[in-house]
Amino acid sequence: MYVTQRNGQRASTARAFLDRAKHRPNLTIVTGAVVDKVLIENGCATGVSYYQDGQLKTVQARREVIISTGAVCSPAVLMRSGVGPAAHLQSLGIDVKVDAPEVGRNLQEHASFHSTFQVTMPTYNTMMRPLRMAGEFIRYVLTSNGLMTIVPVEAMAYLRSQPDLERPDIKLSFGLMC
Numbered sequence: 019m020y021v022t023q024r025n026g027q028r029a030s031t032a033r034a035f036l037d038r039a040k041h042r043p044n045l046t047i048v049t050g051a052v053v054d055k056v057l058i059e060n061g062c063a064t065g066v067s068y069y070q071d072g073q074l075k076t077v078q079a080r081r082e083v084i085i086s087t088g089a090v091c092s093p094a095v096l097m098r099s100g101v102g103p104a105a106h107l108q109s110l111g112i113d114v115k116v117d118a119p120e121v122g123r124n125l126q127e128h129a130s131f132h133s134t135f136q137v138t139m140p141t142y143n144t145m146m147r148p149l150r151m152a153g154e155f156i157r158y159v160l161t162s163n164g165l166m167t168i169v170p171v172e173a174m175a176y177l178r179s180q181p182d183l184e185r186p187d188i189k190l191s192f193g194l195m196c
Contacts, residue, residue: 021169026162046077053091055099056083058115093122 022029039045050070057065057076063083067076085092096102100115102122107114151165158166176186 023167023169026158026164026167044080048077051075053085053087053095055095056085056101058099058101061116089125093125096121 022031022034024034036047040047048068048070051068052070054067054069054074056063057067057078063079065076065078066083067074069075085095087095093102096118097107098112100107100113101118102116103119104114104117106122154165157164171191173192175190175192177188177190178186179188
């Protein structure tokens, strides 16, 4: 299972990447903001407008605009910007900048269901008792390893729902249940 950890601690994107880069003169980090749309002039992204503390603000880009707001929010930002299915955007009164019919289609989230199985051997669940957890906490504080550094998903399997598919379309995650 891929995780973002360092020395037994979960490392956020900010901790893993931005902490080192935040002092660069070509990087401005804005927090507490919600992106409204990408500003587009002559077919090129030139900046971004966003809301912060209830005020609409803009920032101009010198080179490029990267949208990375997830499977649902990225298409929403693009569509508010005028990039998406033209007829749909026009029906909402949005000026079409780029007719891109696939924007907002085939969105997938993590659909899941839970199954529980009983086993006859020791598992992490049997270790999750108060006294054991107290010991594991002390171990973690002193050594940054042990039970408290594990991720909730311990194993994964990628499967094809049909043998003729080029790539797997199903992901099974095997995790802990406390």
